[in-house]
Amino acid sequence: MPQSRDLYEILGVPRNASQEDLRKAYLKLAHKYHPDKTGGDKAAEDKLKEVNAAYDVLKNPDKRAQYDQFGSTDGQGPFSGGGFGGGFDAPFEDFFDMFFGQGGGRRRSAARPGSDLEFRLGINLKEAAFGAKKRIRFNRMETCGDCRGSGAAPGSQPETCSQCQGTGQVRVAHGFFSVTRTCPQCRGAGRMVSKPCRNCSGAGQVKTLRELLVDVPAGVDTGSRVRYAGEGEAGSGGGPRGDLYILIEVAPHELFARDSTTLLCEVPISFLQAAVGDTIKVPTLDGEEELRIPPGAQTGTELRLRGRGMPDLRGYRQGDLVIRLRVETPARLSRRQRDLLKEFEDQGDAKCNPLKQEFQERVRRSRD
Ligand SMILES: [Zn+2]
Ligand SMILES: [Zn+2]
Structure with a gap:
């Protein structure tokens, strides 16, 4: 229901009271009207309810800005599921709009959700594997603290638009009909700011640097999206x-090359290691x-x-790390090395090189 009393009046603070003053005033009143004090x-009890309700709105800067601008708030965005729309006759709906500044759908532009933002965050593979805490800094639009979003210079108030009388829409004659258009003077807001706030130039919002852990x-992998509601x-x-x-x-x-949760690492080994076997150290993440x-x-x-591998x-599940061996053929041999290898080859038989042996068999067969 529309509040019958001014919320600032209920808390006994001036309209320009700081959040801290609000809190102090609230705590004092909550103490004063507490059932322990008043004996039920x-x-x-009614006073306490009123105080709680008033503070509930004013402690939230967004709701406070909305209250300052529209004299009331239902504390919910345009997606809250209709509220007062639909069922009422138009004049009644206007009446509610006057109090709630939104909800009925007639002045849709009064409450606008903020835009989503995207931040590209570069990380390394180890961070992707084990998770990480990263401090990021980005700019975003914040409700202006000076005017609390109204766009009007402190001490002044937005005024009802003269062209649409605050409805945000005007009727335009169109042949035999009259059609409803968004008011060109206030662009549908229903309110006009004659003395714009200097901090935000009347926009009601200012670009502010935000730091977030x-x-x-x-x-995560490249392309993963982490949502911060x-x-x-x-x-x-x-x-x-x-x-x-x-966006990661x-x-x-x-x-390491990555394929989903599998990591692949190619490790070169010597011809001797490959032939006789060995135990080697391989890198992991x-x-x-x-x-x-x-x-x-x-x-x-x-x-x-x-x-x-990767989780x-x-x-x-946790993926595997695949080590792919690559046998390095010895190159740039000294004379002595060459002689030793020749001697080794002369010792060899078909058992040592079954592939080579088998291939020569096939070549022979194909000639028959
Ligand atoms: Zn401002
Ligand atoms: Zn207007």
Whole structure:
């Protein structure tokens, strides 16, 4: 219901009282009318309800701005589900609009939700794997503190638009009919500011730097979006804030290629390691781990380190780290090395190089 008494009057503070003064006044009254003090007096109980309701509106800067502008507030945005729209006859709806400044849909422009914002956040692969807290700074529109969003210079009030008498719409004759248009003078706001606030030039909002500690969840990938509800731009006329979307960009890693939750790392090993086997240290995201290379490993042999890949964003499973071996053929040999390898080759038989052996068999067969 529309408040019958001025909210500032209820709390006994001037209209330009600071939030801190409001709080102090509220605490004093809440104390005064508390049932413990008054022994359950009915009048005091009603007073306390009134005080609570008044403070509930004024403690919230957005609601306070809306109250200052429209003399009332229902504290909800335009998406609250209709409220007073629809069922009422037009004059009655106007009546409600006068009090609520929104809701009926007739002056839609009174309450506008703030825009969503997008912030591109670059992180590295390790941060994507383990999650990270990142401090970000961005500009967003905030309700102007000087005029509390009304756009009118402190001490002055927005006035009812003379052209539309505050409805935000005007009737224009159009042949035999008259059509309703958005009022050109106030652009549908229903209010005009004759003395604009200097801080915001009458816009009711000012660009403000916002710092936010972002919690990047483990498992994000490039293109992941993290939503921060209500961290977008401030709404106007009591409209809700927009949301902030953090768009993740994961930088390529020096060692690891990523495929969803699997990490792949190509590790070169020597011809000898490949032939006789070895235990080597391989890098992981958070250090290194020992890996046994089986004798007779080939280029392309893949060895799997379970659970050393990326986590699933929903926390279902942890991916693997795949080590792909690459056998490096010795190059730029000294004479002595060449002689040793020749001697090695002369010792060899078909068992050592089954692929080569088998291929030569096929070549021979194809000639028959
Ligand atoms: Zn301002
Ligand atoms: Zn107007």
